[in-house]
Amino acid sequence: MSFAILFLLVPIAAIAGWWLSQQRLTAKPWLEVGAIGDIADTGASSLPAATIGLGVFLAVVSSLFALFISAYFMRMQVADWAELPAPKILWFNTGVLILSSVALQYAHLAARRGRMEDVVDGLIVGGLFALTFLFGQFVAWYQLNTAGYFLATNPASTFFYLFTGLHGMHLLGGLVALGRTTDKVWRGPGLSQVRLSVQLCALYWHFLLALWLVLFTLLTPWVGQFAVVCRQLLT
Amino acid sequence: MVDVSIGPVGAIQPAEVKDVELYHPKSWVTKYVFCQDAKVIAIQYAITALAIGLVALVLSWLMRLQLAFPDSFSVIGPQEYLQIITLHGMIMVIYLLTALFLGGFGNYLIPLMLGARDMVFPYVNMLSYWVYLLAVLVLVASFFAPGGPTGAGWTLYPPQAVLSGTPGHEWGIILMLSSLILFIIGFTMGGLNYVVTVLQARTRGMTLMRMPLTVWGIFTATVLALLAFPALFVGSVMLLFDRLLGTSFFIPAIVEMGQHLKYRGGSPLLFQHLFWFFGHPEVYIVALPAFGIVSDLISTHARKNIFGYRMMVWAIVAIGALSFIVWAHHMYVSGMNPYFGFFFATTTLIIAIPTAIKVYNWVLTLWRGDIHLTVPMLFALSFIVTFVNGGLTGLFLGNVVVDVPLSDTMFVVAHFHMVMGMAPIFVIFGAIYQWYPKVTGRMLNEWLGRFHFWVTFLGAYAIYFPMHYLGLLGVPRRYFELGQTAFIPESAMTLNIFITMAALIVGFAQMVFLFNLIWSLFMGRTAGGNPWRATTLEWQTPETPPGHGNWGKDLPIVYRWAYDYSVPGAKEDFIPQNQPAVAHAA
Numbered sequence: 145m146s147f148a149i150l151f152l153l154v155p156i157a158a159i160a161g162w163w164l165s166q167q168r169l170t171a172k173p174w175l176e177v178g179a180i181g182d183i184a185d186t187g188a189s190s191l192p193a194a195t196i197g198l199g200v201f202l203a204v205v206s207s208l209f210a211l212f213i214s215a216y217f218m219r220m221q222v223a224d225w226a227e228l229p230a231p232k233i234l235w236f237n238t239g240v241l242i243l244s245s246v247a248l249q250y251a252h253l254a255a256r257r258g259r260m261e262d263v264v265d266g267l268i269v270g271g272l273f274a275l276t277f278l279f280g281q282f283v284a285w286y287q288l289n290t291a292g293y294f295l296a297t298n299p300a301s302t303f304f305y306l307f308t309g310l311h312g313m314h315l316l317g318g319l320v321a322l323g324r325t326t327d328k329v330w331r332g333p334g335l336s337q338v339r340l341s342v343q344l345c346a347l348y349w350h351f352l353l354a355l356w357l358v359l360f361t362l363l364t365p366w367v368g369q370f371a372v373v374c375r376q377l378l379t
Numbered sequence: 380m381v382d383v384s385i386g387p388v389g390a391i392q393p394a395e396v397k398d399v400e401l402y403h404p405k406s407w408v409t410k411y412v413f414c415q416d417a418k419v420i421a422i423q424y425a426i427t428a429l430a431i432g433l434v435a436l437v438l439s440w441l442m443r444l445q446l447a448f449p450d451s452f453s454v455i456g457p458q459e460y461l462q463i464i465t466l467h468g469m470i471m472v473i474y475l476l477t478a479l480f481l482g483g484f485g486n487y488l489i490p491l492m493l494g495a496r497d498m499v500f501p502y503v504n505m506l507s508y509w510v511y512l513l514a515v516l517v518l519v520a521s522f523f524a525p526g527g528p529t530g531a532g533w534t535l536y537p538p539q540a541v542l543s544g545t546p547g548h549e550w551g552i553i554l555m556l557s558s559l560i561l562f563i564i565g566f567t568m569g570g571l572n573y574v575v576t577v578l579q580a581r582t583r584g585m586t587l588m589r590m591p592l593t594v595w596g597i598f599t600a601t602v603l604a605l606l607a608f609p610a611l612f613v614g615s616v617m618l619l620f621d622r623l624l625g626t627s628f629f630i631p632a633i634v635e636m637g638q639h640l641k642y643r644g645g646s647p648l649l650f651q652h653l654f655w656f657f658g659h660p661e662v663y664i665v666a667l668p669a670f671g672i673v674s675d676l677i678s679t680h681a682r683k684n685i686f687g688y689r690m691m692v693w694a695i696v697a698i699g700a701l702s703f704i705v706w707a708h709h710m711y712v713s714g715m716n717p718y719f720g721f722f723f724a725t726t727t728l729i730i731a732i733p734t735a736i737k738v739y740n741w742v743l744t745l746w747r748g749d750i751h752l753t754v755p756m757l758f759a760l761s762f763i764v765t766f767v768n769g770g771l772t773g774l775f776l777g778n779v780v781v782d783v784p785l786s787d788t789m790f791v792v793a794h795f796h797m798v799m800g801m802a803p804i805f806v807i808f809g810a811i812y813q814w815y816p817k818v819t820g821r822m823l824n825e826w827l828g829r830f831h832f833w834v835t836f837l838g839a840y841a842i843y844f845p846m847h848y849l850g851l852l853g854v855p856r857r858y859f860e861l862g863q864t865a866f867i868p869e870s871a872m873t874l875n876i877f878i879t880m881a882a883l884i885v886g887f888a889q890m891v892f893l894f895n896l897i898w899s900l901f902m903g904r905t906a907g908g909n910p911w912r913a914t915t916l917e918w919q920t921p922e923t924p925p926g927h928g929n930w931g932k933d934l935p936i937v938y939r940w941a942y943d944y945s946v947p948g949a950k951e952d953f954i955p956q957n958q959p960a961v962a963h964a965a
Contacts, residue, residue: 219645
């Protein structure tokens with residue numbers, strides 16, 4: 145739980161505190177009656193609601209994974225924990241996911257400049273890379289399975305399947321949104337709407353990449369050893 | 380009246396609030412069933428929550444009957460008793476209180492009080508309700524599953540939750556966990572709406588510090604819920620894995636009926652941490668909306684501005700933040716480092732400070748107010764009294780040395796029923812009496828309401844005051860019957876019968892309430908747009924009940940805070956939020 149508090153609640157509290165500090169919480173509303181035409185600024189962000197909505201959703205997802213990772217660290221301390229040899233293909237998958245993110249960033253930049261064909265290219269290539277990543281994750285499962293590491297073999301393998309599975313499900317959800325966005329771009333409505341959708345897809349993709357990098361570092365054995373060294377240093 | 384102009388004078392900022400693209404229902408189904416209008420969704424949430432709450436109420440009667448007359452009911456055995464207490468607790472806390480405050484009142488009041496046309500993501504909002512309904516149905520299904528619902532207690536502690544000694548270990552626990560997972564997914568969809576609507580869809584002039592405290596309470600509670608429910612999600616998913624797939628997250632190596640189970644190494648304490656990391660904020664997820672609503676009820680019916688509005692807002696935020704660092708005070712008896720116990724006892728007691736500030740402010744709002752003892756006001760006052768009572772026993776239990784002997788006795792049951800059972804329920808009743816006229820256009824019957832109030836209020840004390848005493852005697856909670864013990868006197872049994880009688884009478888009063896809800900729908904006095912002469916925006920809608928899109932052609936513009944009651948020199952004793960200053964400035 146200490147992990148959740150340090151890595152989740154502190155940043156969120158910082159963001160919330162910063163946001164609250166911008167909101168004139170020391171105002172004295174009982175003294176501030178406006179006359180006609182004298183309308184107070186609500187302090188709402190100029191960002192579209194969808195962007196804020198995605199931001200809040202990502203905070204919820206962060207909370208979810210931070211708590212899973214807390215559970216991972218706490219469970220790790222029990223004696224029956226055994227290291228899991230991480231399949232080599234994960235390195236390949238990570239590379240593919242980075243490329244996927246790059247492709248979406250490309251689509252995002254193209255949308256900003258109004259180059260519609262490039263947007264479609266970026267979205268499709270990004271989607272294909274993401275599908276490749278998911279397939280690669282599946283191969284990793286298969287390799288672990290054939291090596292005799294089943295879901296219930298050891299907590300380390302359970303967490304491996306759980307983390308990769310959950311991350312993959314989030315990516316699948318993202319692919320649905322990506323499919324709808326590509327469809328929208330194809331049909332070609334107003335540029336501003338497309339821009340927003342593509343931007344949100346790209347943002348979600350970068351978040352899932354960052355999340356994967358965290359999970360990947362956790363799931364590769366040397367991190368476990370590193371954690372042990374750190375703990376010894378601290379105690 | 381002092382007129383202080385704020386913001387760029389004379390500049391109307393038209394781009395501030397964009398009209399949402401309204402969705403227009405085309406058929407009966409999209410208007411009343413699969414509807415994206417927040418008001419309809421609110422009513423759907425409320426009806427579903429009240430319906431499932433009624434089931435939990437009946438369960439509480441069964442539980443009380445068994446405790447008072449242990450040998451009289453052959454249908455209730457120890458197994459059934461455990462199932463009854465589990466489902467009673469789970470339904471009341473999550474499927475009734477959380478869903479009704481956030482899904483019900485949140486959906487109805489946030490857009491109306493903020494001057495918005497609807498929630499910002501109406502489609503997702505609709506999905507939220509249907510996923511919630513699915514969660515309720517899965518929960519109800521567990522009653523009919525082989526082996527019945529789970530009897531693990533509402534905390535679902537492993538390892539007992541999945542072992543064969545616990546009733547419902549076949550299907551009940553699986554359905555329970557699935558239902559919780561669904562509930563959380565549904566809630567997240569709704570919660571995103573509530574938060575983003577408050578952040579982005581406030582009408583012109585509605586600064587954060589002009590929001591009614593109801594919205595502050597619901598908003599902060601939603602933020603807590605969005606961050607805390609994932610902990611329950613994590614715990615539920617992992618426990619489901621343990622139960623279904625044979626993993627060992629929480630279940631240690633264990634021998635059951637002489638046989639080694641396949642589990643090994645799991646940590647039951649890990650589940651407790653996850654559960655209470657959700658479970659304690661949950662108390663405030665229920666309490667903060669209640670705080671907010673009560674503030675508005677008191678101010679309106681005492682015809683006086685809320686005392687210390689800024690302090691009230693700060694206290695809500697402070698309580699919300701603190702609620703994340705107190706969870707382990709539910710685990711004093713789980714075995715922990717004494718320094719941890721000391722830390723959590725300290726944070727727990729610190730929370731009493733902002734809470735006490737709120738209580739003082741409510742009382743000071745009442746001081747020299749023009750108090751109208753309407754039904755909503757009666758319920759609001761009873762909330763203050765009950766919350767203080769429940770809170771005081773919380774100070775007892777927050778200390779490790781006092782908690783250890785009292786833990787697992789009826790004292791704890793009495794404490795949390797006062798503080799997060801009866802107190803929020805009083806607010807829910809008060810709020811229903813308050814806003815029913817806006818929802819339906821008719822008033823609830825006053826005399827039935829008064830009857831409902833007095834029986835419920837006095838009955839609640841008849842139930843829970845003696846229960847503290849039973850706890851001090853050492854009567855344990857969760858026990859199907861007391862049997863013969865050396866330390867519990869005969870008189871405890873008499874007290875149990877008394878409590879049960881009171882509980883049945885209070886239950887009967889709820890039937891009167893239900894009758895009132897239905898009867899007044901057709902026969903109630905017509906309410907008019909603003910029967911309570913209140914200032915907040917929802918009472919200023921052009922139509923009552925508010926039409927689709929809430930505001931007709933133009934959104935309201937807010938010029939003042941929500942508490943301009945009995946302003947000296949004003950014509951009426953209330954000035955609505957959308958009324959500009961009349962003075963020289965104009």
